[in-house]
Amino acid sequence: MKPHTLSILVENKSGVLSRVTGLFSRRGFNIESLAVGPCEEPDMSRITIVVIGDDEKIEQVMKQLNKLIDVIKVSDLTDSERVERELALIKVTAELGTSRAEIMQIASIFRASIVDVGAKTLILQVIGDTDKIEAMEKLLRQYGIKEFVRTGTVGILRGAKTVTSGK
Amino acid sequence: MKTGAKILVESLQREGTEIIFGYPGGVVLPIYDELYDSSLRHILVRHEQAAAHAADGFARASGRVGVCLATSGPGACNLVTGIATAYMDSVPIVALTGQVPTNLLGNDAFQESDITGITMPITKHNYLLKNAGEVSRIVQEAFYIAGTGRQGPVLIDIPKDVSTGLSEDVKLPEKVSLRGYNPTYKGHKRQMEKALELLDHAERPLIYAGGGIISSNASAELVEFATLASIPVTTTLMGIGCIPCNHPLNLGMLGMHGTEYANFAVTECDLLISIGARFDDRVTGKLETFASHAKIIHIDIDPAEISKNKHADVPIVGDVRAVLQDLLSLMKKREAREQWLKKIRHWKQHHPLKCPTNGALHPQFIIRTLSDLVKDKAVIVSEVGQNQMWTAQHFCFHNPRTWITSGGLGTMGYGLPAAMGAHFARPDVPVFDIAGDGSIQMNIQEFGTIAAEKIPVKVVILNNMYLGMVRQWQELFYDHRYSFTELPPVDFVKIANAYGIEGMRIESPDEVLPALQASLDCDGPFVMDFRIEREENVFPMVPAGAAINDMIGGHPQS
Incomplete structure (x- = not known):
């Protein structure tokens, strides 16, 4: 059982996301993270889903996804050389004159940027893979995280290989 | 310019529909008005569920796509059981439902229900139409999706203003082409050769024949294949009829209420050839003991069925009929597997289905x-x-x-x-x-x-x-x-x-x-x-979760 990153190319039509996510819940597959957006083809969207399961279960998910008429292509990026990124926004308690400096130090170690400075809070923006974001969250927890927002993982294959419709 | 309702009726006829089963209601009035003087035959049922089942029965008996029609809300919801029935048995139907006008969608309007949402898990695909101009193309697509690949129900939801809206005739392609839908029809040659190698070495092969043989019209090929290779055949509930009941190689149905000899044969076979079947729990009983001495060849048009419940040693994805035809062209006649067939004849003789005769009405x-x-x-x-x-x-x-x-x-x-x-x-x-x-x-x-x-x-x-x-x-x-x-x-x-x-x-x-x-x-x-006798039971019977050779109500083991 390990996380698998699936890249799913779909028709850019209303209801497609609900077909895809409905299939996951109906067949008892848990979605760890989900990211959706338009892609290089104007009439398609790309969904990146991270799902945990053994190889057989993941194979079954992919086959079931492929059966959806609006799904054009499904690829499991997990065993390939790939880049995976997630963006997180973290609102941390940081009263003036208290731990602000420490937090800003942590941010710089993680190459996070400070995108909002308030009287009582800072908002940090961090980009990285899941491990990095979770490590940073863990460190910031002691200062008090007021809100934590994540985009979900997106992934892309390294080199010339692509997940496209093959046209 | 034509109304969406007129385009709908013409499109159905273009797909070869001669009969539809339906029930009128508010938002399908424009469609019913069009049917009033159409040559399309309409059968008025008494409940929409029956319309879906009737379309399904028509499809199964004819091999063509069945069509049913209901109004929005309760009418559409009443189709649900019928659509789910067709989905589970891979039956090609097109279900047409009326919907409230597009400007009221999502507004909890009178007799509104989100039927595309409701039927998402029980249709092969569904559509919510947005304008009259797309009616003909989507009807064409719906019939294509319903009737090809692994067949199944497709629903088209038609808002009232789409039925009354106007459009010019749209030029349709000769052949539908959908980039997300490309069923595999031809089996993989190397896989088929592997299957035949396994078959060559098998001493006790058995064909496990399912509804896929019926839907791909492959019965003749199946009987030829079984006869040529001297392989006994057991059928699922859905596969009944693909080989004549009195054919010497036919063992009848397997599974929970299967014949004893079919279930014995599954348990003892050394090669199980699953054709158009899906290892359903009512067939396999306890999965671990099902055909546990056998290598498995699994032929199915739906790749998602391969190794879903039981690992397939040789998977062949393709149309059952095309695959059987290719296998037939690749294989040679083989002498009867006398020992295996003799054993099966012995089981058949000593473990027949029981038909009580004690003067009561059984x-x-x-x-x-x-x-x-x-x-x-x-x-x-x-x-x-x-x-x-x-x-x-x-x-x-x-x-x-x-x-x-x-x-x-x-x-x-x-x-x-x-x-x-x-x-x-x-x-x-x-x-x-x-x-x-x-x-x-x-x-x-x-x-x-x-x-x-x-x-x-x-x-x-x-x-x-x-x-x-x-x-x-x-x-x-x-x-x-x-x-x-x-x-x-x-x-x-x-x-x-x-x-x-x-x-x-x-x-x-x-x-x-x-x-x-x-x-x-x-x-x-x-x-x-x-x-009839009030407390007559169906025997033999495999209790839920037991091994399929562990039957009650059978004959004592000889």
């Missing part, structure tokens, strides 16, 4: 009498429960598409409306609905349809005043505690008569043949109320 006897009477000249539809299992076991089916039953979903109330649909596919032969007193009452209002439309369905009610199959489980596994399974007696003949249908009550074995003959002699529909 359902098995009724089914066998009907089978002997109509032979291969009938279509037999069933409801769900004991009636279904007795028919599957004791009726001798000779041809594909003559046995129509709800397998996957197990829908009580399926039989009568499906029989109506089957009649329009096969008007040349009598159509029987084998029912129980429980299931017939789930869609008994369709007596109204068969009476009004003079649809000559012959209804055989095996009346034991119980929900028999559930009662059987309560007897065997719940200490005879018959919790809510006893039904008060109903005079079905009177009900039939009230609708203007002839009927007859039968209480002893010597009345069976005359009654069945009378039903055949009657031009119209006919209802027979057989008062």
Whole structure:
């Protein structure tokens, strides 16, 4: 059982996301993270889903996804050389004159940027893979995280290989 | 310029539709107005569920796409059980539903329900139309999706303003092409060669034949393949009819209520060739012991079925018929596997299905009498429960598409409306609905349809005043505690008569043949109320979760 990153190319039509996510819940597959957006083809969207399961279960998910008429292509990026990124926004308690400096130090170690400075809070923006974001969250927890927002993982294959419709 | 409703009716006809089953209502008025002087035949059912089942029965009996039509909200929701039934058994139907006008969508308008949302998990695909200009293209796509690949139901939701909206004729492509839908028809050559190598080395091969053979019209190829390679065949509930019942290689049905010899053969075979079947739990019983000595070849058009429940050593994805044709062209005739066939003959001889004969009215006897009477000249539809299992076991089916039953979903109330649909596919032969007193009452209002439309369905009610199959489980596994399974007696003949249908009550074995003959002699529909042994059970039986050679109600092991 390990996380698998699936890249799913779909028709850019209303209801497609609900077909895809409905299939996951109906067949008892848990979605760890989900990211959706338009892609290089104007009439398609790309969904990146991270799902945990053994190889057989993941194979079954992919086959079931492929059966959806609006799904054009499904690829499991997990065993390939790939880049995976997630963006997180973290609102941390940081009263003036208290731990602000420490937090800003942590941010710089993680190459996070400070995108909002308030009287009582800072908002940090961090980009990285899941491990990095979770490590940073863990460190910031002691200062008090007021809100934590994540985009979900997106992934892309390294080199010339692509997940496209093959046209 | 034409209205969406007119384009819809023309598009259905363009796809070869001659008959639709439906029920009118508010937002489908424009479509019904178009049907009023169309040559498309419309059968008015008494409940929308029956329209879906009738379209399904038509599709199964004909091999063509069946069509049903309902209004929005309650009408559409009433189709749901019928659509789910078709989905589970991979039956090609196109369900048309009315919808509130697009400007009211999502507004909780009168008789609005999100039917594309509701049917998402039980359709192969569905559509919500947005304008009249897309009607013809989407009807074309819907028929294509329903009737190709692994077949299944497709729903088209049609808002009222799409029906009344105007559009020019749209030029349609000759062939539908969808970038997200490319079924594999040809089997992989290397995989087929591997399968034949396994077959060459097998001493005790067995074909496990499912409904995929019926839907791909591959019965002739299957029989040729089995005969040429000398392989016995067991069929699933859905596969019945793909090989004649009296063919020497046919072992009948396997699984929970399968024949003892079929279940023995599965347990002892060293190669299982699954063709168009999906290792359903009612077939396999305990998965770990199912064909546990066998290598498995799995032929199916749906890649998602391969290794879903049971690992396939040699998977072949493709249309069952195309694959069998290729296998036939690649293989040589092989001498009979005498030892294996001898063993099977021995099992058949010593473990036949039991047909009690003690003077009482037994359902098995009724089914066998009907089978002997109509032979291969009938279509037999069933409801769900004991009636279904007795028919599957004791009726001798000779041809594909003559046995129509709800397998996957197990829908009580399926039989009568499906029989109506089957009649329009096969008007040349009598159509029987084998029912129980429980299931017939789930869609008994369709007596109204068969009476009004003079649809000559012959209804055989095996009346034991119980929900028999559930009662059987309560007897065997719940200490005879018959919790809510006893039904008060109903005079079905009177009900039939009230609708203007002839009927007859039968209480002893010597009345069976005359009654069945009378039903055949009657031009119209006919209802027979057989008062059978009340606590007759379906045997043999594999208890849920047990190994399939672990049957109760069979013969002592020799």
